[in-house]
Amino acid sequence: MMHVSPVREPLINGEKSYNDITNDVMAPVRAKPGKLWYIGITVSTIVMIFGFAMIGYTVWFGIGKWGVNRTIGWGWSITNFVWWVGIGHAGTFISAILLLFRQKWRTSINRAAEAMTIFAVMCAGIFPLIHMGRLPLGFFILPYPNSRELWVNFNSPLLWDVFAITTYLLVSLLFWYMGLIPDLGTIRDRMKTLWKKKAYNFLSFGWKGSARHWHRHESMSLILAGLAAPLVLSVHTIVSFDFATSVIPGWHTTIFPPYFVSGAVFSGFAMVLTLMIVTRKALHLEEYITVGHVESMNKVIIATGSIVGIAYITELFMAWYSGVEYERYAFLNRALGPYAWAYWIMMTCNVISPQLLWFKKLRRNLTFTFILSIFINIGMWFERFVIVVTSLHRDYLPSSWTMYKPTWVEVAIYLGTFGLFFTLFFLFIRVFPVIALSEVKSVARSSAKKFIGKPIKNKTPEK
Amino acid sequence: MRSIIYGHFTDELDLLNAVKELQNKGIKIDDVRTPFPVHGLDSVLKLPRSRLPIAAFIAGAIGGSLGLLFQIWVFTRGWPLVIGGKPFLSLPSFIPVTFELTVLFAAFAMVILFLVRSNLGPGSLPDILDEEVTNDHFQIILTDRNNSASEAELEEALASTGALGVKNIKTDN
Numbered sequence: 271m272m273h274v275s276p277v278r279e280p281l282i283n284g285e286k287s288y289n290d291i292t293n294d295v296m297a298p299v300r301a302k303p304g305k306l307w308y309i310g311i312t313v314s315t316i317v318m319i320f321g322f323a324m325i326g327y328t329v330w331f332g333i334g335k336w337g338v339n340r341t342i343g344w345g346w347s348i349t350n351f352v353w354w355v356g357i358g359h360a361g362t363f364i365s366a367i368l369l370l371f372r373q374k375w376r377t378s379i380n381r382a383a384e385a386m387t388i389f390a391v392m393c394a395g396i397f398p399l400i401h402m403g404r405l406p407l408g409f410f411i412l413p414y415p416n417s418r419e420l421w422v423n424f425n426s427p428l429l430w431d432v433f434a435i436t437t438y439l440l441v442s443l444l445f446w447y448m449g450l451i452p453d454l455g456t457i458r459d460r461m462k463t464l465w466k467k468k469a470y471n472f473l474s475f476g477w478k479g480s481a482r483h484w485h486r487h488e489s490m491s492l493i494l495a496g497l498a499a500p501l502v503l504s505v506h507t508i509v510s511f512d513f514a515t516s517v518i519p520g521w522h523t524t525i526f527p528p529y530f531v532s533g534a535v536f537s538g539f540a541m542v543l544t545l546m547i548v549t550r551k552a553l554h555l556e557e558y559i560t561v562g563h564v565e566s567m568n569k570v571i572i573a574t575g576s577i578v579g580i581a582y583i584t585e586l587f588m589a590w591y592s593g594v595e596y597e598r599y600a601f602l603n604r605a606l607g608p609y610a611w612a613y614w615i616m617m618t619c620n621v622i623s624p625q626l627l628w629f630k631k632l633r634r635n636l637t638f639t640f641i642l643s644i645f646i647n648i649g650m651w652f653e654r655f656v657i658v659v660t661s662l663h664r665d666y667l668p669s670s671w672t673m674y675k676p677t678w679v680e681v682a683i684y685l686g687t688f689g690l691f692f693t694l695f696f697l698f699i700r701v702f703p704v705i706a707l708s709e710v711k712s713v714a715r716s717s718a719k720k721f722i723g724k725p726i727k728n729k730t731p732e733k
Numbered sequence: 734m735r736s737i738i739y740g741h742f743t744d745e746l747d748l749l750n751a752v753k754e755l756q757n758k759g760i761k762i763d764d765v766r767t768p769f770p771v772h773g774l775d776s777v778l779k780l781p782r783s784r785l786p787i788a789a790f791i792a793g794a795i796g797g798s799l800g801l802l803f804q805i806w807v808f809t810r811g812w813p814l815v816i817g818g819k820p821f822l823s824l825p826s827f828i829p830v831t832f833e834l835t836v837l838f839a840a841f842a843m844v845i846l847f848l849v850r851s852n853l854g855p856g857s858l859p860d861i862l863d864e865e866v867t868n869d870h871f872q873i874i875l876t877d878r879n880n881s882a883s884e885a886e887l888e889e890a891l892a893s894t895g896a897l898g899v900k901n902i903k904t905d906n
Contacts, residue, residue, distance in 0.1 A: 288743075288768060288869035413807070421807040425816050430829035437833040441840045448844060451853070452867070456768070459864035475848065476857030479866050481765040483851045485775045489783040490847045497789070497836050508829050708769040715745070 281375055281710075282718035284557040288711050291558075292456060295705045298553045299457055303700060306552065314692035321686005324679050325400055333403045335679045342662045342674040347397040349654040350684050353537070354394035355435065355509055356530075356650060359502055360538025361387025362442050365449070366498035369491070374717050375566050377709040378558045381453075382549065383542045384446040385702070389694040390541070391439045393687035398431070400683070427511035434508040441501055445494050448487070451477045453707040506534040513657065519600035520661030523588070529581035533650060536574035536620070539567050540646035545695070547640045549704060558705050561634050568633040571646070575624030578653075582621060600661055608673060609660045612652050619649020735878040736903055737763070738887045739862050740896030741870040745771045748871035751894035752777050755873070758890055760882065764874040766866045785850075789843040796838025801831045862902070 286294070328335055338345040361384035368376040399408045411432045413422045422429050455477030458470035477483070510530035513521035523529075543564065550559040589601040604613045623645050632638050664671045698704075715721050742748045748771065755762060756777075765774060804827040808814065813821045848854045866872050873896060875887050882890070884901055892899045 292768075292868045413803075419812060421812055423814065423816065424804045424808065424830060425819065425823060425826045427829075430833075433830045433833040437837045441836060444840055444844050448847070452769075455859075456867040459861070459867045471858070472855055475853040475855060476859040477853065477867070478859035478861055479766040479768060480851075481767060481771075481774055481778055482780060483853070484767065484770040485780045486783045486785060486847055486851055488770050490785050490843055493786050493789050493843060494840060497793075497840050500832075501836050504829070504832060511829075712769040712772075 278717070279560070279562045280717055280719040281378065281560065281562065282558055282714060282720075283560055285720045286557065286714070286718055287720065288714065291711055291714065292460070292707060294555065294558070295703045295707050295710070296457060296460060298699055299701065299703060300460070307696060307700070311693060311696040314689045314696060316689070317685055318689030318693050319686075321683050321689050324682040324686060325396070325405075328400055328679060328683070329405045333401075335677060337674055337676045337680060339672060339674065341665055341670045341672045342659055344401075344658045344662065345674055346655075346676045346680040346684060347401045349651065349658050350687065351394050351397035351401075352509055352530075352654040352658075353651045354390045354397070354687065356506065356534035356537045356654075357541045357647075358387045358390035358394060358438075358442075358538065359506060359531075359534035360542045361385070362438075362445065362498050362502045363535050363538065364542070365445065366495040366502060369495040370499055373566075374713045375563050377706055377713050378560075378563055379542065379546060379567070379705075380709070381446075381449065381702075381706040382546060382698075382704045383538075384442065384449075385698045386542060386545060386695065387442050387538075388439065388446060389691045389698075390538075391435065391442065392694070393691050395435060395439070396683075396687060396690075398428075427508065427515050430508045431512060434505045438501055438505045441494075441498055445491075445498055448490065448494065449706055449709070450702060451475050452479065452487070453703045455479065456707055457703065503531050506530045518661050518665075519594070519596040520604070520657065523585060525581055525584055525588070529578065529585075532574040532577035532581070533620075533653060536571060536578055536624075537646060537650035539571050539574070540643040540650070543567055543571075543639055543643040544647065547636055547643070549699065553699065553704060555705065558710065561636065564636060564639055565630075565633045568627050568639060571643075572624050572627040575620060575627075575646070579621035579624075582617065596666070599664075603664055604656060604660045607660065607664070609656065609663070612656050613660070616649050616652040616656050619645045620653060623649070734903060734905060735876055736884045736887075736901055737862070738875045738877070738884065738891060738899065738901045739872055740891045740899035741863060741865070741872045742896060743869060743871070745774075745871055747895055748873070749773060749777060751873060751891075751896060754894045755875075755890060760875065760887065760890055761879040762873060763876045763879055766863075766872040766874065768867055768869060768871070771871070785843050785847060788846050789839040792842030793835045793839030797831050797835035799838075800834030801827055804830060862900075863898075 282291070284290075336345060336347070338347075361380070364376050364383045365380040368380075399405060402408060402411075411422065411429065451474050454470055454474035458467055458474050458477075461467045461470055507527040507530065510526035514523055514526040516522060546559055547564070550556050586601055586605075589597045592598075604610070623642055626638075626642070627633050659674050663674055742751060745767065748765070748767070752762060752765065752774070762778065765778060767774070805822060808821045808823075815821075862874065863870055863872055873891060873894075875891060877884050877887060880887060888899055888901055
């Protein structure tokens, strides 16, 4: 007899059979897209094209078109880079680390979250490339045999970043796609048109659901999860090294790796919530992404958000305790200097607002969670802005102190990455199943409302 | 020329029972196809433990050591650079790239081997007998080539386990 937990609520509401699960999840792929979808993709494509045009504008006229200057060399673009990479941490965290911890609720959200991860990392990758100023020479960051016989600097955290982000993107893509192939097979078999069948067969790699394949697939997924778990943690650790290995007060901190990783998971989950609360409504998946799922994600948010809060306070304490006057000044300047408004936005959004989630009522309130998730997205963006800009704008030499303000070009490029992100997301929900079908089915017996607590029948009824 | 005899169940527990029943009768099962990995099916079918983890370990070891050796070569032989007066061979700073390459090699090797071993890949054409297998059918496939019993006996044995829609088709391969 299967164990029935008296405490845990079902992960799939409604009396859903396996067939219902297939049909519900596939509905957006099968149906003709609605008006909202067309409006959404049109707007996001226009914004994306505008953003790319502004990248072209930057490449043509040079970085001088941005607000960065000699004192503040890393402006919006590095802020945006770290922000997007951070957002890209939720997907693989959900599918790898929660798989290893056997969290069944992950099955309803891992597919979309992982897609989001991949798109976010793509958006992130744009910024360091254009920030180098000479986009066509971007390949110089790769160690390849060249006529100058010169190699890259393996001692530089910026180069580690190249390896970390590339590996993360590729491995996340593999992990995501390998999870997709059984579901693409499901779509193939439900398609009526020949060319669609062929296209989905191509995409599904000819999946046929053989027990041998499943057996291998499961053992591969487990090892991939085992590989991806430390990878997730390594990526933002290495991003934090970009700052932590420098000698700038405010950056030169040993607390950075864990602080960045938890911040990344924090912001990533916030973005997953922002997207999923809308998606579940728009695609009618309320029975699969339940309030219980939202609550579980909110619990992760409160855990990581509290770690982030402790990290902020630890930074302040260490600045005072170290007795280094530069260090002390950097942090006083953050909280009370000309960028204090950014600091206090960060503090409010990241430290105070997630604490409201201690209340169960609020954790389970979708409207509240949605608004809160946007607050966290904003707060985490400001965290990176505070780290990058306020640490730089008053450096060791007071004569070079200055302020930084982005130009409209920088703003447009940032908006353009949103365009890219949402364009890809809109395409994704039309072509691929948003929920991992086979994974949801595999936990249905133990966690779907239809099966919980029901006696197990022994014979397939005659049709 | 061989015959393929197949039937399906709509419940994974019935499938497990049927597999056991057939095995007790000494019938070899050619393949079982399911919409999701059924718990306990691999042990009932006595599928050998996958060696993919071993392959991943080997590939990871290759990736990691290649990455580390390359960095050591670059910084001691290829083009030694003085960076901040630090030693040429600064192993700790080679760790991140070594780690990333380990993961990269292991992941790619495992996925490629998985696809090759399972005969899956872009353009692969599967022999699908029942399209509902990717939806909610749990299918058992028998073949007269692997079994001494006759086609009719196999059909009967399969039907007696409660399998629905038992069919027999002939193929050349």
